[in-house]
Amino acid sequence: xxxxxxxxxxxxxKGTVASExxxxxxxxxxxxxxxxxxxxxxEEIDPKVDPLSSENKIIWATGPxxxxxxxxxxxxxxxxxxxxxxxxxxxxxxGYWGAELKMAGWDMVIFEGKSPKPVYLVIEDEKAELRDAAxxxxxxxxxxEAAIKTSHQDPLVRISSIGGAGENQVLFAAVVNDxxxxxxxxxxxxxxxxxxxKAIAVRGTKGVxxxxxxxxxxxxxxxKKKILAENAVTGQGLPTYGTQVLMNVINEMGSLxxxxxxxxxxxxxxxxxxxxxxxxxxxxxxPHLVTNQACFGCTIACGRISKIDETxxxxxxxxxxxxxxxxxxxxxxxxxxxxxxxxxxxxxxxxNLICNEHGMDPISFGATIxxxxxxxxxxxxxxxxxxxxxxxxxxEALCHFAEITAKGEGFGKEIGQGSxxxxxxxxxxxxxxxxxxxxxxxxxxxxxxxxxLTYATSNRGACHLRSYTVASEVLGIPVKTDPLTADGKPELxxxxxxxxxxxxxxxxxxxxxxxxxxxxxxxxxxxxxGDEFTMDKLxxxxxxxxxxxxxxxxxxxxxxxxxxxxxxxxKEAAKEGPAKGLVNKLPEMLPKYYEIRGWDxxxxxxxxxxxxxxx
Amino acid sequence: xxxSLQINPDKCTGCLQCExxxxxxxxxxxxxxxxxxxxxxxHHTGRKVPYTCTQCDEAWCLHACPVEAITLxxxxxxxxxxxxxxxxxxxxxxxxxxxTINYVADTGKVQKCDLCGGQPACAEAxxxxxxxxxDANWTGLDRMRxxxxxxxxxxxxx
Numbered sequence: 001x002x003x004x005x006x007x008x009x010x011x012x013x014k015g016t017v018a019s020e021x022x023x024x025x026x027x028x029x030x031x032x033x034x035x036x037x038x039x040x041x042x043e044e045i046d047p048k049v050d051p052l053s054s055e056n057k058i059i060w061a062t063g064p065x066x067x068x069x070x071x072x073x074x075x076x077x078x079x080x081x082x083x084x085x086x087x088x089x090x091x092x093x094x095g096y097w098g099a100e101l102k103m104a105g106w107d108m109v110i111f112e113g114k115s116p117k118p119v120y121l122v123i124e125d126e127k128a129e130l131r132d133a134a135x136x137x138x139x140x141x142x143x144x145e146a147a148i149k150t151s152h153q154d155p156l157v158r159i160s161s162i163g164g165a166g167e168n169q170v171l172f173a174a175v176v177n178d179x180x181x182x183x184x185x186x187x188x189x190x191x192x193x194x195x196x197x198k199a200i201a202v203r204g205t206k207g208v209x210x211x212x213x214x215x216x217x218x219x220x221x222x223x224k225k226k227i228l229a230e231n232a233v234t235g236q237g238l239p240t241y242g243t244q245v246l247m248n249v250i251n252e253m254g255s256l257x258x259x260x261x262x263x264x265x266x267x268x269x270x271x272x273x274x275x276x277x278x279x280x281x282x283x284x285x286x287p288h289l290v291t292n293q294a295c296f297g298c299t300i301a302c303g304r305i306s307k308i309d310e311t312x313x314x315x316x317x318x319x320x321x322x323x324x325x326x327x328x329x330x331x332x333x334x335x336x337x338x339x340x341x342x343x344x345x346x347x348x349x350x351x352n353l354i355c356n357e358h359g360m361d362p363i364s365f366g367a368t369i370x371x372x373x374x375x376x377x378x379x380x381x382x383x384x385x386x387x388x389x390x391x392x393x394x395x396e397a398l399c400h401f402a403e404i405t406a407k408g409e410g411f412g413k414e415i416g417q418g419s420x421x422x423x424x425x426x427x428x429x430x431x432x433x434x435x436x437x438x439x440x441x442x443x444x445x446x447x448x449x450x451x452x453l454t455y456a457t458s459n460r461g462a463c464h465l466r467s468y469t470v471a472s473e474v475l476g477i478p479v480k481t482d483p484l485t486a487d488g489k490p491e492l493x494x495x496x497x498x499x500x501x502x503x504x505x506x507x508x509x510x511x512x513x514x515x516x517x518x519x520x521x522x523x524x525x526x527x528x529x530g531d532e533f534t535m536d537k538l539x540x541x542x543x544x545x546x547x548x549x550x551x552x553x554x555x556x557x558x559x560x561x562x563x564x565x566x567x568x569x570x571k572e573a574a575k576e577g578p579a580k581g582l583v584n585k586l587p588e589m590l591p592k593y594y595e596i597r598g599w600d601x602x603x604x605x606x607x608x609x610x611x612x613x614x615x
Numbered sequence: 616x617x618x619s620l621q622i623n624p625d626k627c628t629g630c631l632q633c634e635x636x637x638x639x640x641x642x643x644x645x646x647x648x649x650x651x652x653x654x655x656x657x658h659h660t661g662r663k664v665p666y667t668c669t670q671c672d673e674a675w676c677l678h679a680c681p682v683e684a685i686t687l688x689x690x691x692x693x694x695x696x697x698x699x700x701x702x703x704x705x706x707x708x709x710x711x712x713x714x715t716i717n718y719v720a721d722t723g724k725v726q727k728c729d730l731c732g733g734q735p736a737c738a739e740a741x742x743x744x745x746x747x748x749x750d751a752n753w754t755g756l757d758r759m760r761x762x763x764x765x766x767x768x769x770x771x772x773x
Contacts, residue, residue: 068645069635069740096631103646156648179658207638207646214643225742239628290661294630299742301628305661323659
């Protein structure tokens with residue numbers, strides 16, 4: 001029935017590991033991955049716990065389709081209470097690690113407590129044990145993967161780990177697997193570090209079987225792969241250009257947040273775009289982009305493999321950065337580039353490599369540098385404090401900050417607290433471009449109105465992956481809506497939020513939704529898990545997951561006051577482009593959204609909503 | 616017409632659909648660990664390279680086997696392991712210069728690519744045609760065509 005039906009529970013305080021059966025009654029209600037792991041977390045921890053205390057738990061989870069031939073069926077999530085936000089955190093990653101865990105025979109691994117000393121978990125099929133990680137502590141993600149493969153004499157082992165950022169509890173530290181795939185957002189890596197947990201190394205040889213209807217599963221997954229192959233976005237745009245294909249598109253819409261959202265278009269957008277990545281460089285005649293790469297089971301293959309310019313100032317005499325490695329996707333290129341006004345593609349890639357190597361979220365890091373540069377521009381922060389001239393557009397400053405933040409040196413310690421805490425400390429909380437403490441991704445909500453409501457109500461703080469209304473408002477998927485109006489956006493956001501929760505919980509990649517709707521995923525889930533997973537059921541599961549996450553956040557202390565945007569987006573109009581003169585119309589959208597959600601004016605679940613969804 | 620597997624690493628994205636298809640065909644589960652074709656990821660160059668048995672005419676494994684457990688499937692040209700005959704001595708794994716025949720601890724036998732009896736699951740599963748199953752006498756056809764096109768166009772524009 002697609003699930004392995006088994007959970008590994010690791011008590012880090014006691015140093016014990018134990019197998020337990022998966023709660024199949026919960027799987028029926030929450031499917032897997034994001035939904036199911038969030039249910040476990042909500043049931044097992046007090047929502048008010050300090051995220052970096054031993055009372056918090058952290059879960060690595062797969063979905064029922066993870067480790068199968070369903071296209072993109074390789075995803076896993078890391079679920080915990082996030083230290084950047086204090087809200088429920090669920091960060092999603094591709095690569096190969098998730099499928100390996102599933103093939104070892106586990107749906108998820110729950111860590112509780114805190115280890116007295118650095119450890120890493122080794123899983124070989126049904127065997128699991130904690131091992132001393134003294135020799136790994138202080139190593140980067142890249143060094144950690146190499147060291148484990150060497151010491152285990154096993155090049156096939158897959159590793160999910162933290163680097164220095166997680167160890168130092170940088171509040172936007174990521175968990176990284178397969179060198180450059182990351183459960184990137186909300187600081188899940190800091191929670192891992194707080195527990196003295198360095199890595200999880202997995203070898204899975206058992207495989208995924210026991211599907212409800214294997215013959216139908218093979219038929220329907222093959223049929224649905226054809227849709228991905230024939231779609232212009234998933235069949236051509238993403239494999240050729242990656243998500244970076246959006247850079248010029250969003251810039252032309254006047255929705256590319258620039259210099260900490262002071263501007264809505266970036267004069268250097270072309271220089272950091274997908275097109276620029278594919279052009280031969282002047283220095284060595286080679287393009288920045290080497291090739292594309294798929295994650296496990298993915299027939300889209302949007303991943304970028306890039307090679308930095310060896311002569312660039314950041315990597316001279318540093319050959320460890322010269323090889324091909326994980327390249328920038330759109331959000332990273334924006335956060336490291338437009339958000340700071342930096343247009344040097346090679347500098348952006350260097351900062352991106354540092355984020356991968358040390359395990360940091362490039363979105364929150366880059367957006368925090370945007371705030372630092374604005375504070376510097378205002379004279380609030382000085383060169384003496386920062387150790388460098390940090391004017392907007394400085395590639396030198398960006399790269400310097402990346403290294404000191406990852407390593408926890410000097411002012412890097414303050415950057416590692418994220419923009420909300422940093423801006424508050426220096427007397428300008430309004431300059432943090434964040435919601436619930438998590439920094440915005442790459443879409444200005446003055447020009448794409450639905451994204452304002454998306455950000456304000458996202459259960460993990462500002463995020464584009466919880467309801468990507470850009471698909472509708474910009475690309476016309478599944479139907480085109482006007483990005484400049486608030487009309488119909490509450491309904492649109494709610495529909496996207498619920499559908500996304502189901503996509504995520506199946507173990508598939510949300511990028512399939514450029515071509516697939518839930519009706520394409522439903523028969524794949526039904527063939528794998530059981531015919532009871534109808535469209536009605538999946539819609540209900542999505543809505544249930546969203547409300548459960550919300551309920552957790554309410555209990556953690558969040559109220560309707562936290563469902564807001566920084567004053568810059570609500571009061572300062574866009575200066576140019578199609579959205580010129582507009583602010584985000586959140587006040588128009590939010591009450592209607594609460595109403596259709598079945599929440600009261602405080603944003604809390606009404607009794608009948610709770611009852612209807614079984615919460 | 617005899618056919619053979621043709622691998623073009625330029626087109627491989629590293630999705631491992633081939634490995635899953637192979638394992639599913641032979642074991643009924645999705646398990647890359649059980650696959651007879653492996654995709655190697657050369658991270659420093661960004662190259663992904665699928666690799667499996669090329670079905671040598673004078674197959675080292677076949678000649679090395681002391682119990683004649685490896686035989687020629689005349690229809691496909693594949694060298695096929697008879698599980699009931701194999702004694703798990705592993706001499707074939709030593710003899711094979713390419714490493715494409717391997718011991719399976721679970722069964723105590725060796726396994727290698729058998730071309731799925733003439734319908735290789737890996738080639739069917741590959742989304743980018745990095746793995747194809749083509750006329751064994753014309754594995755160079757695509758490359759010849761590419762050069763022919765180049766040459767022809769040069770002549771045309773000259």
